[in-house]
Amino acid sequence: MVRIRNLDFGYSRRVPLFQNLSLSLDRGHIYGLLGKNGAGKTTLLKNIVGLAFPWAGTCLIDEQPAAARRPEVLEDLFFLPEEVYAPALTAEQFVAHTAGFYPRFNAEQLYEYLQELEVPRGAKLNKFSHGQQKKFMIAFALAANTGLLVLDEPTNGLDIPSKVQFRKILASALSEERCMVISTHQVRDLESLIDTVVVVHNREIVLNEEIDQLAERLTFATGQEAEAPGAFHTGMSVRGPVAIRPNETGAYSRVDLELLFNALTSADAAPFYAYLNQPSHASVQ
Numbered sequence: 001m002v003r004i005r006n007l008d009f010g011y012s013r014r015v016p017l018f019q020n021l022s023l024s025l026d027r028g029h030i031y032g033l034l035g036k037n038g039a040g041k042t043t044l045l046k047n048i049v050g051l052a053f054p055w056a057g058t059c060l061i062d063e064q065p066a067a068a069r070r071p072e073v074l075e076d077l078f079f080l081p082e083e084v085y086a087p088a089l090t091a092e093q094f095v096a097h098t099a100g101f102y103p104r105f106n107a108e109q110l111y112e113y114l115q116e117l118e119v120p121r122g123a124k125l126n127k128f129s130h131g132q133q134k135k136f137m138i139a140f141a142l143a144a145n146t147g148l149l150v151l152d153e154p155t156n157g158l159d160i161p162s163k164v165q166f167r168k169i170l171a172s173a174l175s176e177e178r179c180m181v182i183s184t185h186q187v188r189d190l191e192s193l194i195d196t197v198v199v200v201h202n203r204e205i206v207l208n209e210e211i212d213q214l215a216e217r218l219t220f221a222t223g224q225e226a227e228a229p230g231a232f233h234t235g236m237s238v239r240g241p242v243a244i245r246p247n248e249t250g251a252y253s254r255v256d257l258e259l260l261f262n263a264l265t266s267a268d269a270a271p272f273y274a275y276l277n278q279p280s281h282a283s284v285q
């Protein structure tokens with residue numbers, strides 16, 4: 001659905017943020033876009049949705065250049081920025097003004113999501129708390145039923161029960177026709193939700209891999225097993241030592257996204273990249 005090829009982009013000519021970046025995102029997946037603060041997650045999302053214009057290379061949505069912002073592309077695309085704008089309108093008024101842009105918008109769904117997220121009804125949106133505004137916009141974004149849904153740091157400002165509901169609703173809203181992209185620097189918020197991890201680091205996509213494939217290929221060891229030699233990366237969790245190593249036994253271990261992210265962004269990640277990029281292992285792009 002999204003095809004980025006050889007993207008060069010920066011805000012200043014002297015400081016390129018992306019060089020020769022390529023990335024493909026397909027329908028039927030929930031992608032987690034991870035990166036450190038300032039790595040360029042928001043900027044990449046803006047290029048994907050056509051709000052930033054590549055210096056070189058292409059960003060296509062269903063073969064159309066995103067930056068052309070054609071109506072048929074825009075009506076099938078919802079981008080929710082990190083900071084949402086909530087106008088002085090009730091939910092019903094907002095729907096009346098905005099839903100027309102999205103041919104598959106479903107008002108019934110919106111009100112169900114609002115109930116699940118415990119967003120109050122009746123008041124004007126600008127009188128909501130920040131978290132309530134964010135939850136309203138998430139519900140609206142989902143109810144728009146667009147093929148491409150791009151959420152920038154959606155869990156910022158959500159309380160713990162809302163994060164749980166958010167994950168539940170998003171998982172239930174995925175279909176073969178939809179592609180969802182969620183950026184965060186709070187890696188744990190995406191655990192048990194995303195099926196594919198995309199990591200942006202040092203101006204590049206250093207990983208674009210399904211969680212299941214990572215689980216097949218890697219062992220996320222804990223306790224004594226984590227202390228054995230040969231790990232790509234080691235760390236310490238509240239439960240004790242943790243490590244990533246090649247999966248040599250075929251046994252399944254739960255992918256620890258935080259450890260994976262730390263491994264990919266550490267200074268000595270070269271052997272790990274080399275392993276992930278072996279031909280048997282479909283990885284970047």
Ligand SMILES: Nc1ncnc2c1ncn2[C@@H]1O[C@H](COP(=O)(O)OP(=O)(O)OP(=O)(O)O)[C@@H](O)[C@H]1O
Nearest residue numbers: 011017035036037038039040041042043044184185
């Ligand atoms: N409008 C802008 N003009 C100039 N520089 C910008 C602009 N927006 C972002 N930047 C710079 O581009 C880089 C990437 O910013 P971006 O917001 O894409 O990162 P991010 O990964 O989303 O960060 P965070 O996790 O902190 O939200 C940063 O160095 C930032 O200062």
